[in-house]
Amino acid sequence: MKSIFxxxxxxxxxxxxxxxxxxxxxxxxxxxxxxxxxxxxxKKGLFQLRDVLPSTYKxxxxxxxxxxxxxxxxxxxxxxVKNEITAHAMAxxxxxxxxxxxxxxxxxxxxxxxxxxxxxxxxAMNTVCAAGTGSxxxxxxxxxGVPIEEFGDLALTAKRNVRIAGRCTVFAESDMIAKQxxxxxxxxxxxxxxxxxxxxxxxxxxxxxxxxxxxxxxGGVAANKGIKAxxxxxxxxxxxxxxxxNVMGAVGVALLARxxxxxxxxxxxxxxxxxxxxxxxxxxxxxxxxxxxCEVIKVEVNNKTVAMWGxxxxxxxxxxxxxx
Amino acid sequence: MKISFPYMGTTILYKKLLEIxxxxxxxxxxxxxxxxxxxxxxxxxxxxxxxxxxxxTYIEALEKGAEVLVTSGGHGPCRAGFYHEVHERVLKNxxxxxxxxxxxxxxxxxxxxxxxxxxxxxxxxxxxxxxxIKTVYKMSYxxxxxxxxxxxxxxxxxxxxxxxxxxRKIKExxxxxxxxxxxxxxxELEAYELLNSIKIKEIPEQEKIRIGIVGEIYVVMEPSVNxxxxxxxxxxxxxxERSQYLSEWIEFTLVPSRYSKSHEYEILKKADKWLEIxxxxxxxxSVGFIVDFYDRGFDGxxxxxxxxxxxxxxxxxxxPKMSNELGIPVxxxxxxxxxxxxxxxxxxxxxxxxxxxxxxxxQNKSNIISLQDIINRNRIANRTKxxxx
Numbered sequence: 199m200k201s202i203f204x205x206x207x208x209x210x211x212x213x214x215x216x217x218x219x220x221x222x223x224x225x226x227x228x229x230x231x232x233x234x235x236x237x238x239x240x241k242k243g244l245f246q247l248r249d250v251l252p253s254t255y256k257x258x259x260x261x262x263x264x265x266x267x268x269x270x271x272x273x274x275x276x277x278x279v280k281n282e283i284t285a286h287a288m289a290x291x292x293x294x295x296x297x298x299x300x301x302x303x304x305x306x307x308x309x310x311x312x313x314x315x316x317x318x319x320x321x322a323m324n325t326v327c328a329a330g331t332g333s334x335x336x337x338x339x340x341x342x343g344v345p346i347e348e349f350g351d352l353a354l355t356a357k358r359n360v361r362i363a364g365r366c367t368v369f370a371e372s373d374m375i376a377k378q379x380x381x382x383x384x385x386x387x388x389x390x391x392x393x394x395x396x397x398x399x400x401x402x403x404x405x406x407x408x409x410x411x412x413x414x415x416x417g418g419v420a421a422n423k424g425i426k427a428x429x430x431x432x433x434x435x436x437x438x439x440x441x442x443x444n445v446m447g448a449v450g451v452a453l454l455a456r457x458x459x460x461x462x463x464x465x466x467x468x469x470x471x472x473x474x475x476x477x478x479x480x481x482x483x484x485x486x487x488x489x490x491x492c493e494v495i496k497v498e499v500n501n502k503t504v505a506m507w508g509x510x511x512x513x514x515x516x517x518x519x520x521x522x
Numbered sequence: 523m524k525i526s527f528p529y530m531g532t533t534i535l536y537k538k539l540l541e542i543x544x545x546x547x548x549x550x551x552x553x554x555x556x557x558x559x560x561x562x563x564x565x566x567x568x569x570x571x572x573x574x575x576x577x578x579t580y581i582e583a584l585e586k587g588a589e590v591l592v593t594s595g596g597h598g599p600c601r602a603g604f605y606h607e608v609h610e611r612v613l614k615n616x617x618x619x620x621x622x623x624x625x626x627x628x629x630x631x632x633x634x635x636x637x638x639x640x641x642x643x644x645x646x647x648x649x650x651x652x653x654x655i656k657t658v659y660k661m662s663y664x665x666x667x668x669x670x671x672x673x674x675x676x677x678x679x680x681x682x683x684x685x686x687x688x689x690r691k692i693k694e695x696x697x698x699x700x701x702x703x704x705x706x707x708x709x710e711l712e713a714y715e716l717l718n719s720i721k722i723k724e725i726p727e728q729e730k731i732r733i734g735i736v737g738e739i740y741v742v743m744e745p746s747v748n749x750x751x752x753x754x755x756x757x758x759x760x761x762x763e764r765s766q767y768l769s770e771w772i773e774f775t776l777v778p779s780r781y782s783k784s785h786e787y788e789i790l791k792k793a794d795k796w797l798e799i800x801x802x803x804x805x806x807x808s809v810g811f812i813v814d815f816y817d818r819g820f821d822g823x824x825x826x827x828x829x830x831x832x833x834x835x836x837x838x839x840x841x842p843k844m845s846n847e848l849g850i851p852v853x854x855x856x857x858x859x860x861x862x863x864x865x866x867x868x869x870x871x872x873x874x875x876x877x878x879x880x881x882x883x884x885q886n887k888s889n890i891i892s893l894q895d896i897i898n899r900n901r902i903a904n905r906t907k908x909x910x911x
Contacts, residue, residue, distance in 0.1 A: 265864055283872035307865075317883055318876045320851070323869055406842040491554060515682065 201258035202251070203459070204468070205452025206243075206274060207282065207445065208236050208266030211305025211332060212418055215243045216448040217251070218456060222292065226250055229418070229444045236266045237478060240273060248471045257468045261285075261455035263447050265307075272497050272505040273478050275467035278458050282447050283309055283321050289450035290414050291316040293440050298410040301429060301437070302446070303399065303419035305332045310403040312410075322403040330398035332419045337367055338374070338391050342384060346422075349388055353424025356389035358382065363394070370394065392424035396432050411435050416443040476500065485509055523644075524548050526588035528576045531743040531768045532665050534697045535658050536592070542654040542701070543646050548588040550579045553746040557582060558859045564612055571828035571858040572740035573605055575747055577612055584618050592642065595626035596775065600803035600833055602740075627775055657703040661696060662769040664710045668692055670763060671717055676756040677730075678722040686753060688716050731760040731877060734815030736808040737826035738834050741857050742766045748826055748857060749866060755824075758874055763820075765789075765811035766804070789814055796840050803833025812844055812852065822851045822877035824870075829858035851877055 200219060207214040213236055217226035226247055232239050261278045262271040263285040271279040282304075290297050291313065300311040308331050312320040324330060339346040360382045363373040374387055382390070413435060419425055420443040429437045442449050459466060479498045484491050494514050497505040506514040526548040527536045537547050551557070553575050561578030580591055596603040606624045613620065623638050643651055669689070676685035692713045699709050733755055741748050743766050752762045774784040786807065790800075793810030800806050812823050825841065827834030838854050845852045853873040855866060 265868070281868045281871040281875070283868065284875045315883075317879045318872075319880065320845075321872060321876065323865070323872075406839065513683065 199256045200254055202255045203259040203452045203456040204247075204257055204261070204274075205285075205445075205448035205450065205455065206240065206260070206262045206264075206270050206276075207285070207447035207451065208232070208240065208262065208264040208270045209282075209304050209447070210265060210307070211336075212444070213239045213243060213264075213266075214445040214448040215240075215247060216442070216445050216452050217247060218449070218452045219255075220456075222453060222456065224442060224449060227442060227445045227448070236270070237273065237480075240270055241475065244274070244471050257466060257470075259452075259455035259459035259466045260468045261451035261458070263451040268507060269478075269480055269495075269497065273469075275469035277455050277464065277467055278451070280451050280454055283311060283323070284318070285447045285450035285454065286416065287311050287313060287318045287450070288453050289442070289446040290416065290440070292449075292453055293442075294412060294414055294438060297412050297414045297438075299413045301399070301413065301415045302417040303331055303395075303415075303425070304417045305336075307331060308399055308403060308417075310399075310407065312407060320407060322405075322407065324402055330395050330402060332417070334367055334370075334395060335391065335419065335422070338370065338388075341371060341374070342388065344384065344388065349392075350421065350423035350425065352385045353389040353392050353422075354385075354427060356383070356386040358386050359393070360386050360390040361393070362387070362390040389424055389428075392422065392428045393431075395419075395425060396428040400432055409433060413437045415439050416446045418444050420444065478504075482508070485514065487513060524587055524589045525592055526550050526580075526583035526586070526590075527592045529553055529579050529744065529746075530740055532662070532669070532693065534693055535662050535665070535768060538661060538697070538700065539654055539658040540592070540642070542657060543642060543644060543651065545642075545644070548583055548586050550583040550588075551586070553579060553744070562859055564616055566608070566612075568830070569608065570601065570831055571747070572602070572738070573608065574859070575740075575744075576605065577609060580609060580613060581616070581618075584613070584620060589620060591620060591622045593622060593624055594775070595624045595630075602803070625776075653703065657700065657706065659769075659772065660703050660706045661700055662772055664706050664713075665693070665696060666767040666769045668710070668713050668717070669767070671714075673752045673756060673762040673764075675717065675720070675722055676753070677759055677761045678725055679756075680721045680723060682757065684720045685717075685756075688720060691716060731822070731874070731881065732815075732820045733760050733762050733822050733824060733874075733877070734765065734811065734820045735762060735824050735826060736765040736811040736815070737804065737824075737837075738808075738828055738831050739766045739771065739804050741826045741828055743768070749861070749863060751824070751826065751855075751870075754867070754870060755874075758870065760821075760874060760877075763815070765807060792817075796844060797837070801833055801836055803831065805833035805837040808834065808837040809840060809844070812841070812850070813848070816848045816850045820850070821881050822853070822873065824873070825852060825854040827854065827856050829856045829860075831856075851880060 202217045202219055205216045211231060213230055213232045215228045216224060218224050228243050228246060230239055230243060260274050260276045261280060262276045263280050263282045267279050286300060286302050290300050295316055298313055302309040308324050310322045311318055335349065336346060339349055344352060360377050362377060363369055377387060415426055415429060415437045420439045426437055426439060476499050480495060482493050482495050485494050492509045494506060494508045496503055509515055524546045525540050527550060529550045529552060537549060540547050557575060557578035560581050561574035565574040565577045593606050595606060606622050610622050623641050625638050626635055672685050672689045679685050695709050695713060700706055735742055742764050755762045770784065770786060773782050774786040789810035790806055792813040793806045797806050797809045808825060815823055825838060841852050
C-alpha cells in the first residue's frame with residue numbers, strides 16, 4: 199500500500215486537486231473552473247482522482263487551502279487547513295529553493311510574496327479591487343470575443359505598444375474602444391491589457407518592496423504568455439513559470455499535509471471518496487446572542503450538524519464538541 | 523440633562539464620570555452594522571471612517587433619548603479635532619438640534635474648556651468633581667492593566683471564549699461596584715481573582731509570539747470597528763498589546779504636561795529618528811510605538827488605519843524602511859465599512875506564519891530548519907483552533 203497526500207485549493211475561479219506520493223512527486227493534478235459550484239466540483243474531482251489511481255494507493259493525508267478552505271476542509275475531512283499565501287510559498291520553495299520573489303495571480307486575488315532563504319519575509323495581497331487579477335482578463339476576453347486561452351499567444355504577436363487604462367475594469371473598456379478607433383489591432387490591444395495588468399500589479403502590491411531575482415510567476419494567469427512577457431519587460435529580468443504553475447496552492451498544501459502527518463504520525467481524517475457523496479449543506483444565519491450579530495456558518499449532513507464557525511465567542515463552534 | 527458620548531474602548535469610564543456627577547447617561551449602543559450604515563449614509567463621503575461611525579453612534583444615541591452629546595476636541599492637523607463641528611452640522615441637517623459639548627486640550631483653548639467644564643460640573647461642589655475625576659482616572663489605569671492581562675492570557679485559554687466573558691464581567695463589576703476612588707482597589711482584586719481562575723495552557727517562553735498593534739486611535743481602541751482584531755489574534759494563539767489605551771490618552775491629552783507622567787513623551791522621542799516632526803493624527807506615535815514594541819522584544823507589528831487616513835498613510839510609507847532596518851515584520855490593514863472578513867483573516871494567518879518562521883529561524887541559528895518544519899510545528903499548536911473537525 200503506497201501513501202498519497204492530497205492538496206485541494208478552492209479559489210474564486212478554479213478548484214484544484216493535487217496528489218503527491220511519499221517522495222513528494224506529483225502523480226495527479228487537476229485544474230477545473232468552479233463555475234460558482236465549489237462543492238459539486240470537489241466531488242467530481244475526487245471521483246476523477248479515484249478512477250485514475252490504482253487501488254494500491256491509500257490517502258494518508260489531506261490539506262485544503264484557498265478562500266473556500268474551511269468548507270472544503272469539513273467536507274473532505276482535512277488534516278490541515280492553511281491560508282493560500284503560506285501554501286503557495288511552500289510549493290515554490292520546494293521546486294525552486296532559491297526563489298526570492300513570487301508573483302501569484304489568481305482569479306480574484308493577486309499576491310506578491312518575498313522570500314529569503316526559503317522563508318517568507320514579506321507579502322502583499324490586493325485588498326479593495328480586483329483589477330490586476332484573472333477576472334479582469336476574463337471580462338476583457340469576453341468583450342473582445344477572444345477565448346482567454348488564446349490571449350497570451352495573440353499578445354505576443356503585437357507589433358506596437360499601446361497604453362490602456364487598466365485601473366478599473368469598466369473604464370478599461372472605454373479606453374479599449376478609443377484605442378481601437380486609433381487603429382490598433384486586436385493583438386496590440388490584448389498586449390496593452392497584459393501590460394496594464396502587470397503595471398497595476400506592480401503598483402498596487404510591489405509598492406515599497408525590493409524585488410529580487412529569481413522571480414517565479416504562478417497562479418492560473420501564469421498560463422498567459424503575454425503576461426509573462428509583460429512581467430519580464432517590467433522588471434527587466436527572466437521570470438520562471440514552474441511546471442505546476444496553475445495548481446501550486448494545492449501542491450503546497452499537499453506538501454504541508456505530508457509533513458504534518460509524517461511529523462505527528464496521526465491517522466488522516468480523510469472521509470474517503472465515497473463519503474464525499476453525502477450531501478453537505480452549508481447554510482448561514484445571523485446569531486442574535488449579542489450586538490455582534492456574527493454570521494455563523496453551519497454545515498449539515500443528513501440533517502445533522504457537523505461543523506459551525508464564524509462566531510466570535512465560540513458559542514456555536516463549541517456546541518459541536520470535540521470531533522475528529 | 524440626558525447625556526451621551528461617542529463609543530470608544532472601555533466606555534464605562536465616561537459613563538461613570540457623568541453618573542457620579544449626577545447626570546442621566548444614555549449609553550450609546552456598541553457600533554454594529556446598523557451604526558456603520560447610518561454613519562455612511564449621513565456623513566460626507568470623503569470623511570474618514572471614525573467620523574462616520576461616530577455619526578452613526580450619535581444618531582442611535584439621540585434616538586434613544588439623549589439630549590446633549592459630550593466629546594473631545596483636540597488639536598493638530600488631523601481632522602479629528604474638527605469632528606464636532608462636522609457632526610453638529612450633519613445632525614442639524616437631519617433635524618437634530620442638540621448641543622455638543624466639546625473638550626479641547628487644556629493648552630489649546632483654556633476658556634472654552636472651562637466653559638465646557640462648568641456645563642458638566644452642574645451644581646456639584648469642586649470637591650465632588652475632584653473625587654469623580656480621581657475615581658475615573660484610577661479606574662482607567664486599573665481597567666487598562668486588566669485588559670492587557672486579558673489580551674495576553676487569552677492567547678492560551680483552554681476553553682474558547684472564557685476570557686472574553688470574564689472581561690465583560692469585569693467591566694460590569696466596575697460599573698456596578700465602583701462609586702468612589704477607594705472602591706477601585708477592591709474591585710480590582712475581585713477582577714484578578716476572576717482572571718486567575720481561568721485555566722490556560724503552558725507554553726514555553728521561547729515559543730510565545732507577541733504582536734503589537736499601532737495606528738489611528740479610534741480603529742485601534744474600538745474592537746467593534748476593527749473586527750475584534752485583538753480577539754482574533756488571541757484565538758490564533760498570539761499575545762497582543764496595543765499602542766493606545768484610554769488611561770494613556772487621558773494622561774497625555776488631558777493632564778497638563780507639567781504633571782503628566784505619560785509614557786507617550788518617551789514614545790515620541792523614539793520616533794524622532796524616522797519622523798522628526800509631528801504630522802498630525804497618531805502618525806508619530808505609530809512610528810514610535812513600532813520602535814518601542816521592537817525594543818521590548820515583540821515579534822511583529824500590525825498597523826491599523828482608517829481607509830485614506832493621511833497621517834497613517836505617511837507612517838505606512840516609512841514602515842518598509844523601519845521594518846528592514848529593525849528586522850521586524852509589519853502588516854498594514856486599512857479599515858472602513860467595505861472591509862471583508864475573509865481577506866483579513868487570510869492576511870492575518872499568513873502574517874503570523876511569517877512572524878513565526880522568522881522567529882524560529884532566529885532561534886535555530888544553524889538554519890537547517892526548513893519552512894516545512896516550522897509551519898508544521900505551528901500547525902500542531904494551532905490545530906484545534908482553526909475549526910478543523
